[in-house]
Amino acid sequence: MITLAGVLQEAENQLLQAGVEEAKLDAWYLAMECFGISRTDYYMNPNREIEEEQYARFKTMIEARAKRIPYQYLINQQEFMGLQFYVNENVLIPRQDTEVLVELAMKQADDADILDMCTGSGCIILSLGKLCKPKSLTAVDISSEALEVAKKNARNLEVPVTFIESNVFDKVTGTYDIIVSNPPYIPTKVIEELMPEVKEHEPMLALDGLEDGLHFYRILAKEAYKYLRKDGYIFLEIGHNQGEDVKNLLMDAGFTEVNIVKDLPGHDRVVVGKIQGDLSRE
Template structure:
């Protein structure tokens, strides 16, 4: 029997169709990323010669990745990488996949940072927030903490990959943290426990539950960090959070009651509340 020969365009269309049939939302985009990952082809090469024949082993590898993605395993768990603030971060099943929404937190933090400042990133996960800040504002002293040692290993790998000299500590919030900081940032678990079961499969089944679960009302970690944070902030130091789209007013009120001032709620590119920040007045 004659072997079937396939072009890059044909295999890409086949992969896209398979993902669409499996109900993958961004089937064409994911099919393209997997084609890049499996073969190393660039968009320029593809569009320059879409009818170029694909090697048999590359086609088999690509379709294997497509089959994995059909089972709702996240794209980034296949490629082991996600871009964030323009930097390539290693990711696996032990950390939340960095999302574009979180870039709003980094952008707001950069507005108050200067070289020589001390930064603490609570619930650091992959380390994407802290490492991006240290890449984009040279001369910072950065510490990341997380309750998960597996997550910290990912963060350390990313710090090494991106040549950032950050310290990473295993700690349940402030349990093993000492000193005072000019900025504390956090993207803590903020999804109410009862909501998690309704999330899309890629999140519900493959993101670490501990990184999603914000307890009964989703505000548990905000309360704890806001209350304890004043003991770890320098006068006129800032506390900044990523929040869920419907949590802005509640988190801002919690900060106001604890004595923070200059409290701001910042929207993301979709126009949804995404960051709450406030300054510790030192009293």
């Protein structure tokens, strides 16, 4: 007889052998997806019999996870800001680190026109749209495949967004009160050092910040003022060691009140800047 406890232990052992750090947790997430159970269900009857068809699907998912494919891509789902987002291999998996940026932008988001550059799954702009009362939302990405994912999430969450396929600001028009962005910021040479889940399965287009990781920040700092209104804000997620560099880029471009905000572990995570004058017309 194939039991729930038995298949979970088998899966955990397989993932441990494959080098998956959170083997027990990932096995559980996949079991929830395949068997439709909660933790309460499990503890009430850990020896319940598993149907062959369910077991076959679970085993296929565990084999894929053992190849270091992120479990979020296997279940096509990730929670962010208390909301559920559809994800696949065309977008970065939303991470808790990025919630720091959203929480900061929320303070200015009501009645604001907001632009999200490099939107990916849309987790930033859609969270702001769902949790605040912005005037309008615009999301930009160079990847048509990523935009399809963001559009699906917008439909699922019932948040109206204008989507633009564009290489940074190339096809962007108009001005905004807020620009938010989690751009590619990992130096090319560092990507090879990342976990297999990231370097082998998440989209390189969304990871690679080129030689020093600052390529897109230079563009954003140089061009954003054209698209921000007076007293407009820019919120940029950054790598843990990029705070001072990005702060200086914004200050050199004319932004004021530039601050580096840390995440819960104490790492630099977001740089915030403000346009004091109407630089878009200077």
